[in-house]
Structures are given as structure tokens and as C-alpha cells.
Amino acid sequence: MAERIPxxxxxxxxxxxxxxxxxxxxxxxxxAPEGVVVLADAQRAGRGRAGRSxxxxxxxxxxxxxxVRPRRPPEDWPQLTMIAxxxxxxxxxxxxxxxxxxxxxxxMIPPDRNREIPAPAWRKAGGILVExxxxxxxxxxxxxxxxxxxxxxxPELAGTIGSICETIGHTVPRRAVLEGLLRxxxxxxAEWSEGASVLERxxxxxxxxxxxxxxxxxxxxxxxxxxxxxxxGGLWLRLxxxxxxxxxxxxxxxxx
Numbered sequence: 001m002a003e004r005i006p007x008x009x010x011x012x013x014x015x016x017x018x019x020x021x022x023x024x025x026x027x028x029x030x031x032a033p034e035g036v037v038v039l040a041d042a043q044r045a046g047r048g049r050a051g052r053s054x055x056x057x058x059x060x061x062x063x064x065x066x067x068v069r070p071r072r073p074p075e076d077w078p079q080l081t082m083i084a085x086x087x088x089x090x091x092x093x094x095x096x097x098x099x100x101x102x103x104x105x106x107x108m109i110p111p112d113r114n115r116e117i118p119a120p121a122w123r124k125a126g127g128i129l130v131e132x133x134x135x136x137x138x139x140x141x142x143x144x145x146x147x148x149x150x151x152x153x154x155p156e157l158a159g160t161i162g163s164i165c166e167t168i169g170h171t172v173p174r175r176a177v178l179e180g181l182l183r184x185x186x187x188x189x190a191e192w193s194e195g196a197s198v199l200e201r202x203x204x205x206x207x208x209x210x211x212x213x214x215x216x217x218x219x220x221x222x223x224x225x226x227x228x229x230x231x232x233g234g235l236w237l238r239l240x241x242x243x244x245x246x247x248x249x250x251x252x253x254x255x256x
Contacts, residue, residue, distance in 0.1 A: 005182050005183055008186065010036045010037070011037045011039060012037065012039065014038070015041050016041060016042045016058070017043055020038040021129060021139050021141040023038045024037075024066070024139040025131060025133070027067060028067050028133065028139060037066050037067075037182065038065045038067075040056070040063045041058055041059060042058035042059070055148070055161070057152060059147075060148040060149070061143060061144060061145050061174075062144040062174055063143050064182075066139070066142075066182075066185065067139055068139075068189065069136065070138065071193055072192070073135075075232070077130075077138060078130075078232040079192060079197070079198055080130050080132075082233060083140075083185060083189055084128045084130070084185065085101045085205065086202055087182075088144060089107070091177050091180030092164060092177065094176075095180070097109055098113065099125070100119075100122065101206050102124070102254075104235070105129065107124065107126030107127060108122040108123065108207055109123060109162045110123075111162065119254055120255065122207060125161070125162040126143050128140070142181065144177060146174050148163045149166070150162075150166055206226075211255075212224070212226075213226045214253045215235070215237060215252055217247070223239075224237040224240060224245070225237070226252070234246050234247055235252070
């Protein structure tokens with residue numbers, strides 16, 4: 001790092017790993033203090049929510065995991081995903097790329113700098129995976145496609161994945177994104193640790209609130225308007241008949 005960031009105790013750097021979250025979890029189980037960060041140039045077995053794989057090409061993306069030992073009760077820990085999402089958005093916007101979040105844990109950018117592009121056209125440029133072992137610790141994994149060429153993405157990701165460099169038209173130093181991400185995370189986590197809520201700030205960054213969406217859950221697809229979020233980050237959906245349903249998990253797709 002160009003300048004030491006207070007609170008971060010140690011930075012573990014790897015050329016290639018299976019998963020940064022796995023290494024951070026092992027460190028947590030061995031008693032490492034919070035503030036340990038694991039960073040890899042490439043991942044062989046990066047993963048997202050629900051066990052999905054995450055693409056981390058060598059030298060092109062960020063794969064970082066942060067070990068925390070929250071003082072707040074475990075029922076507040078879902079806000080760790082919100083903290084990570086806000087930090088990611090701040091770091092991406094700081095280098096001149098529009099960014100937002102899609103419930104529950106996707107980092108979204110438009111296909112170019114135009115902020116007026118409809119939200120359904122925005123693409124996933126990153127994701128967040130929080131793995132908790134309460135009351136001891138949690139690991140916060142964040143993956144961001146910084147300079148990954150979309151032409152090299154796996155076929156199943158075509159049309160859905162985004163890359164910061166392709167949105168803004170030039171390559172970006174990954175260190176700038178990383179430093180912005182860690183500084184924002186440290187600040188937000190400190191505020192949250194002292195009792196502040198990040199819910200409203202997180203909700204303001206969700207690109208799907210007030211818009212028609214589909215929510216895919218095991219065995220059923222729901223359609224309605226994404227109306228609001230609950231204190232722990234669940235999503236309220238207003239159905240066509242006027243009733244509301246509350247979702248703690250699911251896959252959201254935006255509709256026109």
C-alpha cells in the first residue's frame with residue numbers, strides 16, 4: 001500500500017489461491033485479530049453466494065477478504081454486506097466510474113459512463129460474500145472486475161458481467177481501487193462498530209428499489225415492484241395484487 005491504513009494489521013499477498021475467503025477463515029480459526037486482509041492476484045476457486053463460482057483472471061481483478069471480529073451482536077452482522085457494498089461503490093466512483101448495488105450482494109456498473117442508462121442494462125462488476133462464524137469472527141470477501149476484458153469472460157457470463165476499464169474506456173491501476181476500497185471499509189466499519197446503521201445509505205445505492213423485478217427462489221419466480229428493505233437487509237416486494245412479500249434471499253433480475 002502507498003500509505004499505511006490504520007486498523008489494518010496485516011496484509012497477506014498471494015500470486016494465486018483457491019479462495020481468499022478460505023485463507024482468511026483459516027486465519028480467523030487460528031486466532032488472528034481483526035484487520036487482517038488477504039489479497040490474491042488470481043483465484044482458482046473463487047465463489048459467490050449459493051456456492052456459485054466467481055471469475056478472477058490473473059492480473060485483471062481484485063480478490064480481497066477482510067477478517068473482522070464484530071463487537072455488535074450477531075443479529076446485526078448482516079449489515080457487514082452493506083458496509084462492503086458501500087465501500088466498493090465509493091472506491092469505484094472515486095476513479096470516475098458510476099456504480100450501484102443490486103440486492104442482495106452484487107456490485108453494478110453501466111456499460112459506459114452514461115449514468116442515464118436504464119438500470120436493467122447495468123452489469124455485474126463484482127460481488128460480496130460474507131461468511132460468518134458468530135460470535136467469533138466473520139470474513140468479508142469482495143471481488144471486483146477492474147481491467148478484465150469481457151471478451152475473455154466465460155460464455156455463461158456474456159451480457160451480464162461488467163468491467164470497470166470497459167465502462168470508462170481505459171485501464172485502471174488496481175491499487176487505486178484497492179486502497180479506496182479498504183479506506184472506505186475501515187471508515188464505515190468503525191462507524192458501524194460504534195452503533196451507527198448503514199441501512200439507509202445502503203438502500204440509497206440499490207438500483208432496483210421502486211422498479212419492477214423478478215425474484216427467483218427455489219421452486220418459484222415472483223414478480224412485483226422492489227419496494228423497500230428491512231433492517232437486516234431483506235427485500236420487500238409489492239405483488240401485482242397489492243400484497244407484500246418479504247425475501248431474505250433470492251436472485252433478482254430487473255425488468256423494463
